[in-house]
Amino acid sequence: MGDDLPSLLLLPPPPHPATRLALNAAYEPPLKAAISKLKTARSGKNGATLLVGLVSPILTGNYVRQKSLSWPHVQSLLADLYSIISVICVQLSVPTDIHAGPGSVDVRVVLVDHDLSKPLTIDSRPAIEPNNTVIINLPTFVSAYHPWRYIFHANNESGYELLSTYLKLVEGIQPLKQSQIVVVDGGLAVSVGPPVSPRLSPQTNTQPIVCLGGTFDHLHPGHKLLLTAAVLLLKVPEKGAPRPCQFIIGITGDELLKRKKYAEYVQPWDERAMNTIEFLSSILELSKSGWKKSQTIQTIKDNGEFVALFRDGTIEVRCVVIQDAYGPTITTENMDILVVSGETRSGGNAVNERRKELGWRQLETFEVDVLDADGNVHKSSEARDFTQKISSTAIRKQKAESRI
Structure with missing residues (x-):
């Protein structure tokens, strides 16, 4: 298993409303656990890399070439995530810049469009299917992002549900040892009321x-x-x-x-x-x-x-x-x-x-x-x-x- 391979932390959808307090409660524990493990794990000369795959319904649109997103909502979520990551790395004395050397963890957030409440279908089998945005769906993510050093997942119901879905899709793409799948503290996800559908937020016109x-x-x-x-x-x-x-x-x-x-x-x-x-x-x-x-x-x-x-x-x-x-x-x-x-x-x-x-x-x-x-x-x-x-x-x- 290559020490220089990146690792993956699978994060389930954010709580709703996605206030900073709620995001901290849900995401700080798994992020801290994954970063702590990678800080002390043996890594290459450039340090460790952790991709945080946030899996959530982000895009709207029924057709592949007609997807849209609410940019203010998504960038605000990204800002809170990177902020939580920054605080954790300060607490753990972990450098976060790229190629910062041994002991550093280069954390990168990748948004993955997927609704866990919808069952996988034959159309969900791994395949690279880009759309008119840079955000990809879960089968495409599984197809293009591999192999991993470790796969971290949250120790809660949504975390195990996401891991189960991921493992069904990753079969045949990367053989995984049990030691590579690491369960981490799932945090506290408290949601008030039903989630707000992305399609109800004003959609942003993207440009060339x-x-x-x-x-x-x-x-x-x-x-x-x-x-x-x-x-x-x-x-x-x-x-x-x-x-x-x-x-x-x-x-x-x-x-x-x-x-x-x-x-x-x-x-x-x-x-x-x-x-x-x-x-x-x-x-x-x-x-x-x-x-x-x-x-x-x-x-x-x-x-x-x-x-x-x-x-x-x-x-x-x-x-x-x-x-x-x-x-x-x-x-x-x-x-x-x-x-x-x-x-x-x-x-x-x-x-x-x-x-x-x-x-x-x-x-x-x-x-x-x-x-x-x-x-x-x-x-x-x-x-x-x-x-x-x-x-x-x-x-x-x-x-x-x-x-x-």
């Missing part, structure tokens, strides 16, 4: 070209939230379409970071771009070969940009060097959505003002919640001081102090 910007230095939970929430806004075309949808990521150039605190620990642009693409592959890559395929991501370096294609060429991720506050948003007219956080909201406004001056249409703006160092989630509507947010600077400081 989404962009955002950042430093993405020492990729941490705040970055993971931002990238995951943003990529959910992509409208994915069918295989064979004339052009892919595009996720354009402006990554701050090395020159602009030379005056940052602890600048000697800033990762080079190429490394930051490749870590960003590697993280996104956890959400976007679908292959029956599982990790064998995703470990060899085909990335082209073109004119100082990194370009990677996923899902049979239907999704293009483009990492672009940015040397100013605008990046590609004022050099490329054809864009649809700009994703910002509360911290970068003013920059988003400036982008649209500049595009207006150029006679270009303004970008639709979506704002992602901000995580702080204490594990609090600050909603997009809040105005606040961002000095306590989870930051690359704090990670660089920690690395500097550990070498003194």
Whole structure:
């Protein structure tokens, strides 16, 4: 069994209403148990990787190519999950950034669309069946995500129900030893009233070209939230379409970071771009070969940009060097959505003002919640001081102090 294989934590649907208190009660115990085990388990030089598969009815729509989601609801759920993960890792002194070395646990959340109340049918057998969003169903997840080092599941009724469904689908894909299936504390899931159907929430119009910007230095939970929430806004075309949808990521150039605190620990642009693409592959890559395929991501370096294609060429991720506050948003007219956080909201406004001056249409703006160092989630509507947010600077400081 390979020590460098990722592990899976299967999380059943969230309690309802999905308040932070309820999510903490339901998800903090299993997350803490899985992270604790991986912290002490033998792992490769880059540390352990844990994929958290949150299995819940997320998408609406009766047809494969006509799925939709409520983006505000989903990104809020993601923010709370990454916040809980951040708090646990602080408590356990576990680094969470990518490739942080022995003792670290790189936790990544993958959303899986499935309704446990509906029985499996012949149509549910494992097969890769992408839709017009980046969120996949459970049979597709089982088909493309394997093999695992450990599979953790919650010790409660919904946790065992989810494990049973998963094991029925995984037969013939990965032979599992009993020691690889680990039961962990299921937490307390208290739901008040019937769950609210996703179809009752306002659905979000996805678009072919989404962009955002950042430093993405020492990729941490705040970055993971931002990238995951943003990529959910992509409208994915069918295989064979004339052009892919595009996720354009402006990554701050090395020159602009030379005056940052602890600048000697800033990762080079190429490394930051490749870590960003590697993280996104956890959400976007679908292959029956599982990790064998995703470990060899085909990335082209073109004119100082990194370009990677996923899902049979239907999704293009483009990492672009940015040397100013605008990046590609004022050099490329054809864009649809700009994703910002509360911290970068003013920059988003400036982008649209500049595009207006150029006679270009303004970008639709979506704002992602901000995580702080204490594990609090600050909603997009809040105005606040961002000095306590989870930051690359704090990670660089920690690395500097550990070498003194």
